[in-house]
Amino acid sequence: MDIFSNLAMGFGVAFTLQNIFLCFLGCMIGTLVGVLPGVGPVATIAMLLPITFGLDPTGALIMLAGIYYGAQYGGSTTAILVNIPGEATAVVTVLDGHQMAKQGRAGVALGISAIGSFFAGCVATLFIAAMGAPLTKFAQLFGPAEYFSLMVMGLVFSTVLARGSILKALLMVFLGLLLATVGTDLETGQERVTLGIQQLSDGIDFAPLAMGIFGFAEIIRNLEEPEARDVVRGKIGKLLPSLAEIRQSFPSILRGTAIGGILGILPGNGAVLGPFASYAVEKKIAKDPSRFGKGAIEGVAGPESANNAGAQTAFIPLLTLGIPPNAVMALMVGAMTIHGIIPGPQVMTKNPELFWGMIASMWIGNAMLVIINLPLVGMWVKLLKVPYRLMFPAILIFCAIGIYSINNSVEDVYFTAFFALVGYIMIKLGYEPAPMLLGFVLGKLMEEKLRQALILSRGSFTTFVERPVSGTLLAVALIMLVIAFLPAMNKKREQAFQE
Amino acid sequence: MKKLLVAVAGLTAIFAGPAFAQKYPTKPITMIVPFAAGGPTDIVARIVAEPMSRSLGQQIVVENVAGAGGTTGITRGAGGTPDGYTIMMGHMGTHGAAPALYPNLRYNPTADFAPIGVAAGTPIIIVGSKKLPADDLKGFIAWAKKQGDKANHAHAGVGSVSHSTGILLNSILGTKPTFIPYTGTGPALNDMLSGQVDYMTDQIVNLVGQINAGTVKAFAIATPKRSPALPNLPTTKEAGLDGYEVSAWNAVFAPKGTPQAIVDRLSDALSKALDDANARKRLDDLGAVIPEGAERGSAALQKLVVSEVARWTPVLKDAMAAQKK
Numbered sequence: 109m110d111i112f113s114n115l116a117m118g119f120g121v122a123f124t125l126q127n128i129f130l131c132f133l134g135c136m137i138g139t140l141v142g143v144l145p146g147v148g149p150v151a152t153i154a155m156l157l158p159i160t161f162g163l164d165p166t167g168a169l170i171m172l173a174g175i176y177y178g179a180q181y182g183g184s185t186t187a188i189l190v191n192i193p194g195e196a197t198a199v200v201t202v203l204d205g206h207q208m209a210k211q212g213r214a215g216v217a218l219g220i221s222a223i224g225s226f227f228a229g230c231v232a233t234l235f236i237a238a239m240g241a242p243l244t245k246f247a248q249l250f251g252p253a254e255y256f257s258l259m260v261m262g263l264v265f266s267t268v269l270a271r272g273s274i275l276k277a278l279l280m281v282f283l284g285l286l287l288a289t290v291g292t293d294l295e296t297g298q299e300r301v302t303l304g305i306q307q308l309s310d311g312i313d314f315a316p317l318a319m320g321i322f323g324f325a326e327i328i329r330n331l332e333e334p335e336a337r338d339v340v341r342g343k344i345g346k347l348l349p350s351l352a353e354i355r356q357s358f359p360s361i362l363r364g365t366a367i368g369g370i371l372g373i374l375p376g377n378g379a380v381l382g383p384f385a386s387y388a389v390e391k392k393i394a395k396d397p398s399r400f401g402k403g404a405i406e407g408v409a410g411p412e413s414a415n416n417a418g419a420q421t422a423f424i425p426l427l428t429l430g431i432p433p434n435a436v437m438a439l440m441v442g443a444m445t446i447h448g449i450i451p452g453p454q455v456m457t458k459n460p461e462l463f464w465g466m467i468a469s470m471w472i473g474n475a476m477l478v479i480i481n482l483p484l485v486g487m488w489v490k491l492l493k494v495p496y497r498l499m500f501p502a503i504l505i506f507c508a509i510g511i512y513s514i515n516n517s518v519e520d521v522y523f524t525a526f527f528a529l530v531g532y533i534m535i536k537l538g539y540e541p542a543p544m545l546l547g548f549v550l551g552k553l554m555e556e557k558l559r560q561a562l563i564l565s566r567g568s569f570t571t572f573v574e575r576p577v578s579g580t581l582l583a584v585a586l587i588m589l590v591i592a593f594l595p596a597m598n599k600k601r602e603q604a605f606q607e
Numbered sequence: 608m609k610k611l612l613v614a615v616a617g618l619t620a621i622f623a624g625p626a627f628a629q630k631y632p633t634k635p636i637t638m639i640v641p642f643a644a645g646g647p648t649d650i651v652a653r654i655v656a657e658p659m660s661r662s663l664g665q666q667i668v669v670e671n672v673a674g675a676g677g678t679t680g681i682t683r684g685a686g687g688t689p690d691g692y693t694i695m696m697g698h699m700g701t702h703g704a705a706p707a708l709y710p711n712l713r714y715n716p717t718a719d720f721a722p723i724g725v726a727a728g729t730p731i732i733i734v735g736s737k738k739l740p741a742d743d744l745k746g747f748i749a750w751a752k753k754q755g756d757k758a759n760h761a762h763a764g765v766g767s768v769s770h771s772t773g774i775l776l777n778s779i780l781g782t783k784p785t786f787i788p789y790t791g792t793g794p795a796l797n798d799m800l801s802g803q804v805d806y807m808t809d810q811i812v813n814l815v816g817q818i819n820a821g822t823v824k825a826f827a828i829a830t831p832k833r834s835p836a837l838p839n840l841p842t843t844k845e846a847g848l849d850g851y852e853v854s855a856w857n858a859v860f861a862p863k864g865t866p867q868a869i870v871d872r873l874s875d876a877l878s879k880a881l882d883d884a885n886a887r888k889r890l891d892d893l894g895a896v897i898p899e900g901a902e903r904g905s906a907a908l909q910k911l912v913v914s915e916v917a918r919w920t921p922v923l924k925d926a927m928a929a930q931k932k
Contacts, residue, residue: 150644153644154644154645154669154671157644157653158653158656158657158669161657248797248800248801249801251798251801251803252798252803292675292765293765294764294765294788294790295765295786295788296765297708297765297766297927306674306675306679306682306713307674307679309674309675309679310673310674310675310679425797429797429800429822430816430817430820431793431794431796431797431800432645432793433793435643438643438645438646438791438793439643439644439645440645441645442644442645442646442649442650443645445650445812445893446650446653446654446889448888448889448892450812450815450816450819450892450893451816452815452816452817452819452820452822453816453817453820453822454816454819454820455816515671515672515673515674516670516671516672517672556789556790559788560787560788560789560798563785563786563787563788564759564787564803564804566785
């Protein structure tokens with residue numbers, strides 16, 4: 109079998125002392141920047157790029173890849189412990205993960221997310237090794253029309269993200285879509301709703317919005333309710349999930365891995381949909397959906413697995429086509445180019461030791477992350493015992509540094525402060541921020557793909573139904589919507605929320 | 608210890624005096640790159656920043672300030688203190704096309720900078736989907752003319768290099784295809800690989816991998832000479848198209864008012880960096896064109912900026928006006 113000899117060669121490359129060390133270093137740095145709210149992998153990789161000049165390309169890329177998936181791991185820690193999603197993919201982890209932490213089950217949440225991520229990472233690595241090349245064909249089925257329909261389906265998922273009224277959730281989705289229209293018009297280059305502020309000409313950044321609305325707003329709310337302190341400072345609870353809990357979440361991990369892995373392949377950042385889709389699926393098929401949003405372990409296990417599987421399979425378009433699906437991968441392209449490897453479909457044949465070495469290092473990296481993270485769970489959980497008067501200023505400072513580092517822009521920090529106020533008002537009025545963030549994340553892609561598809565079809569809307577993949581996706585979305593709005597179902601849903 | 612203190616005090620006195628420029632640089636220099644890390648301009652910046660740091664004896668720190676086709680970063684750089692510790696990597700878009708594309712541009716490319724020198728030119732290539740019936744530039748031009756607005760011309764976003772160079776190509780050919788806007792070369796290439804869009808123009812760095820793999824058809828390179836990175840690809844002139852010679856050049860600028868001695872020091876460091884064997888190899892691998900002799904230095908860059916603004920302004924203004932109708 110070709111794949112085995114190739115993988116053997118890959119492990120030969122990845123198991124050299126130097127590369128193991130670089131992989132470890134990358135994972136370690138990645139975990140750290142992931143945990144620090146705001147400091148994301150993009151800024152870190154950009155800063156560390158010059159340091160890799162002295163390394164050989166394979167070693168350099170192994171380290172940079174380690175930072176990337178290490179940050180995915182670390183990001184969930186912050187989402188669970190302090191309710192701040194550092195990346196779009198961690199938004200849903202906040203929903204049940206932070207609730208679990210509030211119930212004193214932070215260790216279990218962190219543990220299951222590490223286990224789920226490890227499992228997903230292993231499966232995704234094998235998946236890339238075995239199917240990488242043929243899968244690019246699948247990705248190419250996705251033109252603008254298909255993307256748009258996929259995003260529509262994603263938006264339908266958003267209705268299940270809400271903890272309260274479905275109407276409020278829909279309103280928040282639309283608010284998110286509206287926020288996504290701020291910035292330069294794709295076709296004409298005209299600025300839209302930028303109020304003459306130059307920093308808005310490329311639209312609102314995800315990080316200031318997410319950190320302001322989730323993290324900072326939550327801090328303001330906690331400040332006004334002193335009694336809430338005791339809840340989080342209360343008992344730590346056990347550190348690792350019990351066998352029963354693992355058994356309970358294992359099906360979710362399997363489903364999450366599959367969903368995240370498939371969406372991750374799509375060029376154009378399909379990976380952001382993975383955790384949302386996984387959460388929606390878990391909530392839909394759960395016997396008692398009302399547990400979701402209140403600390404359901406499946407709501408952490410599924411999306412976390414999806415997140416990590418997507419993070420790995422996002423390498424497929426990069427390694428096989430040379431086309432980066434997101435900002436981190438674009439940076440990897442830059443790193444490859446600086447090291448004299450021109451990314452493109454020939455990387456696999458021309459630089460097999462790089463290609464297979466990286467794949468092998470992904471598995472090693474995932475194993476390392478579990479080894480790094482599981483013993484740390486105890487330490488992270490103890491962080492919750494830090495009194496608010498120390499923890500809150502620290503979070504605010506780290507967030508401010510992180511946000512500044514994204515674009516080296518002070519204005520982004522002001523935006524975060526503004527969104528914190530908005531988020532606080534939203535909490536007070538009982539509006540959930542998660543559907544809004546989903547609307548925002550999907551809105552940009554949706555508008556772009558809608559307009560591209562319509563220009564390509566010269567204005568004919570039938571293109572979305574005529575193309576088989578697109579039509580199927582729309583049909584699925586429609587069916588889900590009908591189910592959600594069927595009166596009987598709706599009644600049951602509302603009953604569940606009244607409990 | 609005492610001696611050291613005296614020495615430090617002495618050095619400080621020197622820095623404060625007029626001999627400042629000779630001692631420049633005494634602290635790290637910030638180079639603003641107005642695009643996201645990993646893109647073609649960022650790569651060129653990092654390749655030259657490394658040997659420049661070595662010859663200046665101080666680290667050049669690359670700071671990515673992306674946004675609005677690079678004009679956000681250049682606006683910030685233009686407003687920086689003119690002491691040689693803030694420099695920036697501009698390019699064809701920020702210092703050539705921007706005045707036509709951004710009516711509220713807050714800097715003047717020809718007047719608000721102390722030019723240091725051109726770092727590298729990255730040639731533009733015309734590529735098409737494999738589904739196109741044409742195999743060479745002549746066939747492609749005939750096809751584009753026959754198709755009219757049925758042809759789908761992709762670009763990487765308003766203000767991007769592929770957008771400006773694409774508009775120029777259409778205006779020279781007299782073709783009026785339908786423009787399909789993307790948000791970067793990657794997504795545009797992806798849809799070209801699957802045949803949803805027909806053709807585009809972009810920098811060689813972004814395309815050379817796909818061209819070598821045969822996943823797209825390359826028609827011509829818009830330079831006077833063939834590129835060693837793609838020796839089989841004819842130039843536009845060889846393929847029968849006159850007047851379409853464009854390069855997405857990258858060049859280092861300092862804010863206006865930077866002392867001449869410092870500008871000269873930086874200019875010299877850039878020139879030495881371009882002679883560095885390692886940097887040359889890296890730039891060659893990218894298909895970049897390294898300026899030689901008289902093409903280097905402040906004067907050459909100033910001339911280039913003036914001619915580029917004059918070249919792009921009418922073409923782009925016409926195209927933008929036509930779109931608004």
